[in-house]
Amino acid sequence: MIEGNHDLFDDGAEFEWRVKAAGVPLLLDESAVANVRGYPLQFFGLRWLQSEKVRGLQSDRVTALQVRALMKQRQPDAFPILLAHHPHAFDAAVEADLPLTLAGHTHGGQWTLDSHRGVGSVLFRYWSGLYTRGRSQMIVSNGVGNVFPIRINAPAEIVHITLRSAETHG
Numbered sequence: 568m569i570e571g572n573h574d575l576f577d578d579g580a581e582f583e584w585r586v587k588a589a590g591v592p593l594l595l596d597e598s599a600v601a602n603v604r605g606y607p608l609q610f611f612g613l614r615w616l617q618s619e620k621v622r623g624l625q626s627d628r629v630t631a632l633q634v635r636a637l638m639k640q641r642q643p644d645a646f647p648i649l650l651a652h653h654p655h656a657f658d659a660a661v662e663a664d665l666p667l668t669l670a671g672h673t674h675g676g677q678w679t680l681d682s683h684r685g686v687g688s689v690l691f692r693y694w695s696g697l698y699t700r701g702r703s704q705m706i707v708s709n710g711v712g713n714v715f716p717i718r719i720n721a722p723a724e725i726v727h728i729t730l731r732s733a734e735t736h737g
Contacts, residue, residue, distance in 0.1 A: 568593050569612040571652040571672060573712065594650060596633055598640045606732060609645035611637045611665075615652050627655055634659035646730070654693035657705040668705035669728075675709030675721030685720065695721065 568591050574582045586593045594612020601608050613633050634649070634656065641647060647667070649660045654670035675695040676687020687694030698705045711723040 569650045569652055570595065570615045572615055575615060596637060598637060600642060600645050603730075607642070607645035608730075609640075609642050609647050611640070611647060611649045613637070613649070613651045613656060626653070627658060630656045631659040631662065634663050634665075638663050654691065654698075654705060654707045657693055657698060657700070657703070660705065661700045661703045664701075665703055667730075668703065669708070669726075670705060671708045671710045673707060673709075674712065674714055675707075675718070675724070677714055677718055677721050679720040681720065687721070 568586065570579070570582065570593065583593060583595070592599055594610060595614040596612070598609055598611045601610065611634075613630065630651070630653075637649075647665050649656065649663075649665050649668040651657075651660070651668055651670045653672045654668075656670060657668050660668040670693070673687050673691050673694040676685040676690075679685025679687060682696075693705060693707050695707050695709055698707070706726055706728065708726045709721055709724045711725060713723075
């Protein structure tokens with residue numbers, strides 16, 4: 568699990584403590600490896616808030632620094648997955664040659680006219696669905712939360728992903 572901006576509105580330290588006390592792995596600029604049916608997956612979790620050392624830099628630059636630091640933990644035998652609350656992390660993931668990034672934050676644009684125009688396309692470079700650049704892909708989930716209590720053409724969603732090994736599925 569990673570944190571997002573809404574998790575930190577009231578008391579970020581308490582949120583972190585409660586999640587960890589519940590036994591849920593919370594990745595704050597950390598990685599963890601899980602074995603799934605004999606295949607190692609390495610999850611890289613980006614912290615939402617930037618540290619004091621990098622305040623003042625653009626968020627894209629900060630994210631690139633975070634991803635580069637995380638890649639020092641990369642295990643070559645594991646399939647890497649970047650967990651990033653904000654989808655602007657995709658540019659850094661492409662630069663790091665990460666095959667899969669999972670993101671949210673945008674609520675699918677909340678209000679959209681169609682699949683190409685709406686609040687999301689105005690505010691965000693990546694705002695809903697699947698994006699591909701080179702060998703990297705990112706899924707931006709609309710999530711189930713709301714900024715405002717109404718969505719127009721941006722349905723709430725929980726994304727189910729099935730990963731398949733190239734060894735067994737060509």
